[in-house]
Amino acid sequence: MKIWRGQILSAAVLAVSLFLSGCNKPPGESFATSDVIKVGEFASMTGSEATFGQSSHQGTQLAIDDLNAADGVLGKKLELHMEDDQSQAGQPATVVRKLISSDGVVAILGEVASSRSLEAAPICQENKIPMISPASTNPKVTEAGDYIFRVCFIDPFQGTVMANFSRKTLKLQNVAVLTDAKSDYSLGLAKFFKEGFVADGGKIAAEQNYSSGDKDFSAELTAIKAANPDGIFVPGYYTEVGLIALQAKQLGITVPLFGGDGWESSALVPIGGAALEGDYFSTHYSPQDTSPAVQNFVKEFKAKYNSTPDAMAALGYDSAMILAAAMKTAGTTDGAKVRDALAATKNFAGVTGKITIDANRNASKAAVILTINNGQFQYVQTVQP
Template sequence: MKKIFTMATVAVLSLSLLAGCGTSGGAAGSGDTIKVGALFEQTGGAAQYGTAGLKGAQLAVEQQNAKGGVLNKKIELKVADNKSEPGESTSQATRLINSEKVQFMLGPMTTKTLKAIIPIVTQNKIPLVTPSGTDAALTVSDGKLNQWIFRACFIDDFQGQVGAQFAAETLKAKTAAIIIDTNGDYAKGLGKAFEDVFTKAGGKVVATENYVAGDKDFKPILGRIKAQNPDVIYIPGYYTEVGLIVKQAREMKITAPLLGGDGWNGDKTTEIAGANNMTNVYYSDHVAMDDPSLVDFTKQYKEKYNENPTGFSALGYDAATMMIKAFEAAGSTDPEKVRTALEGIKDLKGVTGNITVDAANHNPSKSAVMLQYKDGQWAFADRVDPK
C-alpha cells in the first residue's frame, strides 16, 4: 500500500506541475551563456552516483569554457538536487525550466528519478542526456520513442547479458541464484536479462529471492539460497542493500562468486560489506578506472576534486560532452536542432569509450567491462562487446 500511495502521489504531483509548465519561453542560448540544467542525486539513497556524475559533468563544462565555450558562449550549469526521490525530481525539473529558463538538461542518474520527469521534459521539448539511466523504457516506452531523452550508458538488458556471459563463459557456472529488489525496475530488468541469457547458455537458475529497498536482514533468503548451493549469485541492486547482502553472505560462509551491475559502483559497497568480505565479487560497469587510456581524465579529476573518479564520474563527463558536441554540430542552441544533433552523434571519443547513438532508440553502442575487487580496489577482469 505504501508503494501504491507513493506512486499515486508522484503521478498527481507530475500532472499538477505539468499543468503549469507549457513550453519554456526563456532563451537559454541568448546572451553570453547557454543555460543547462544539472539535475542530480546529491543527497538521499543514490547520492554516491549523483555526486560523482555531477562532478564529472562540471569538469567537462569547466574545460570547455576554458577553451572559449561553445558557439561563442559559455555554458552555465544550473544545479539542482532531486534528493534521490521521484517527487523532488519532478519539482526541481519544473523549477529549472520555469524559473531558471533552462532548455537543456543533464541527469538524473537513476531510473526512478528520470522516469518521473519524462512527461515534463517532453512537454517542454528539453533535450536531456542521462549519464546512467539504464532502463530500456526510458528512451523507448510501449514501442514509442521518447524523442527528447538520450543516454551516455548502455541499457539494463545489456548489463544482464554481460553478467550472464561472464558467469557462464569465464566462471564456468552451471547454476545460479538471483536476488532482486522487487521495487526496482533496474534490478528486475537486469535480473530478467541475466536469467534469459544464462539459461540459453545451458545454465539453470536454482533460486530466485526478493527483497524491498531498505531491508536490512537478508539472512533468511541467503539461507534458502545456501541450501541450493549455486555456482554463482547474481545481485543486481544498489550499494545500500548490496553491501549488506555481501557482508551477510560471507558471514554465513557462502563462498560462491557474487555478481552485480553498475549499482555496485563506488566505495560505499566496500565500506558497507567490509573489504575482508569482498573476495570473489564482480560487477559490470561502463569503464575500468585502471584502464591506461583514462590516465589523463583521472589526473584532471583528482586535481579538481582531490579524489579518484568512479565510473559514474566518467559517465557524467561523457553526458556533458555529448551535449557540447550536439551544440557544435547543430551550430545552434535551438532545442530541436540540438535534439537532432544528439541523434546524429557518431564515433564520439568519450572517457567510457567511443559513442555512436542509435537514432531509433537513443541508446549508444558501447562495450562493457567486468570489474573484480582485488588488492583493495576494483580492477579490470574482462571486457564484453555488444552482439
C-alpha cells in the same frame, strides 16, 4: 478586529512568499542570456539516493568546468543550473519545468534513477528540449520520445553480458539471484540476466529479494545457501553489495558473487574488504584504464573532489561532454538541431568508452568486466555490443 488579525497576517505572509517566488527573472530578460549557454541538471542531492546524485553531479560539474576552461561552446561559456529533487517522486516534474520554463535552459542532464528520469522525460519531449540521462538503464526512459537520450547501456545489454560471462567464461550452471526489490534498476537487470542465463541452458537455483537501505541480508543468504548455487548474481548498488558479500562469507558461502555497474564505487572495497575477492562485475569503464582520457578525468576529479570517481561520476561527465559535442556539431543551441546532432553521435570518445547513439537513442558501447583482486578492481575483458 481581533478576528481579522490572523487573516491579515497570513495574507501578508502569502504576498511576501509570492513576491519572493516571482523574483526570478523570466527567460529572455536576464542580461546574462546572451553570453552564456544555460544547461539544466536535476539530481538527487539529498534524500535516500543522495550518494548517486551527488556523484553524477560532481562529474557533470567537472565537465562543465573543463569545457569552460577550454573557452566553452560556440564561443560562449556554459552555465549549469542544478536542481535537487530530494530523491522524491513528484519533484523531478516540478524542477524540470522550472529549469525549462523559468530558467530557460537549452538542454537537461539527469537523472541516475530511471523512475525519476521517466517523470521528467515527457516534459522535455513536450518542450522539445533534449534530455540526456547519465545512468538510467530502464529501456522505457528513451521510449518517452525522440528528444530523450542516454549515455549508459541499457538493462537488456548488461543483463545479457553478465549471463554470457557467467555461463561461458565462469562456466556456471546453477546460480541464485538476489535482487533489490525497491530498485527498478536492479529488477530490470535481474530480469534480463535470468532470461539470458536460462536461454543459455543455465538454471536459476534460487531467487531472493531485499530492499535498498537494508543492512541485514543473512535471512536471504541463508536461504540461498540452502539451494546450493555455484554463483550468486547480485544486481544491486555498492551501498548494499559490500555488506552482502561480507555476510555471505560469514555464513560460509564461498561461491563467487557477480553484478552490474551499480557495484562500481571506491566505497565498495572498504566495506566488503576481503569478502569481495574473486567477485566480478560489469561496468562502463575502469579507473585503471590507461587511456589518456580516463587518466586525465581521474586525475582532475581527484584534484577537485579528493576522491576516486565512480561510475555515476564518469557517466555524469560524459553526459555533459556529449551534449557539448552535439552543440558544436549543430553550431547552435536550438533544441531540434542539437537533437539531430545527438542522434547522429558516432564513436564519441567518452570516459566510459566509445559511445554511439543507436536508433532508439540508447548508447551502444562496450561493457568492461572487472574483478576484485587484492582490494583493487582488475580488468578481465571487454564485451562489444
